[in-house]
């Protein structure tokens with residue numbers, strides 16, 4: 001195992017080593033965590049609507065745990081398909097106005113399982129260069145041709161669609177909101193291209209489900225293109241404050257996935273209590289509009305504060321706010337300096353983002369108050385000056 005130690009040393013020397021750090025939600029202070037002895041404002045969580053600490057979700061899970069037990073005991077295709085699944089999938093299909101829905105254990109398994117189920121050796125998957133790692137891994141598993149197009153570059157995608165026009169099956173896949181940049185995919189153009197070239201379109205709404213649309217249905221609904229999307233994916237681990245993922249689409253698609261999506265077939269079903277908890281979260285996502293309103297007010301405020309301080313934060317319009325640093329060691333110093341001042345904001349470095357684009361990724365939550373965000377922006381500005389990311 002000597003090679004491992006040597007390679008880890010190299011990673012550490014390049015400020016690229018990752019490590020696990022304990023973080024515990026701070027009781028009575030939503031939007032904050034405790035790391036070691038220190039309480040911090042959590043600007044790195046994907047709990048966008050602040051539902052992760054919601055008592056109604058916890059109460060459903062507690063009640064159902066006592067009634068149904070802690071484990072589902074088997075895959076959904078064996079004996080793990082509790083009635084909570086049927087109820088949740090009916091509710092999901094109705095929320096998304098789709099024919100059918102299917103719950104997966106998490107977003108990573110949904111993406112890898114679905115892409116592998118839809119594309120094989122002679123097919124081609126067109127994927128945005130900045131798509132999430134679970135999409136990339138799904139394409140690798142599928143053994144299909146991986147046609148990566150430049151980020152949000154529709155003329156590049158068009159040229160690839162033309163190049164591979166004779167392939168039997170073509171799948172275009174994109175994040176709706178990109179997880180490390182916080183910008184949105186040009187979904188209307190993607191919908192047009194998929195029609196023109198007879199491709200399938202899959203949209204990952206991990207970072208947009210719960211946030212966009214009048215009932216949190218996602219960006220596809222907001223833009224009015226949901227009927228052009230063949231495979232609509234989202235997670236319950238972010239805005240929903242729980243865990244798990246969904247695919248919505250036609251009855252035929254869901255029937256196909258039940259027969260071909262390997263993570264669904266060969267992995268144990270989520271515990272029924274958790275599935276029941278997701279149903280409660282879905283009701284809250286639909287009903288508690290004020291959470292979305294608070295979140296969007298925070299997005300506007302935080303972005304304008306960082307922008308007027310002179311930081312480079314990209315052009316996104318989402319709760320993900322990347323503060324571009326560039327150099328890995330500098331990004332790490334920035335993040336550590338924020339941590340000592342009570343702000344948890346992680347430095348994102350290669351290979352998660354392209355070389356030379358290390359950044360601090362802030363993500364906002366409806367739990368944050370205006371006062372917390374305004375104070376945080378002041379600390380971030382001072383730290384930017386001290387670390388040389390901002391020039392005085």
Ligand code: PMP
Nearest residue numbers: 106107108132175179206235237
């Ligand atoms: N897709 C995107 C765009 C994501 O950001 C993530 C999680 N970071 C996933 C999929 C995977 O979802 P999960 O965390 O539920 O496995």
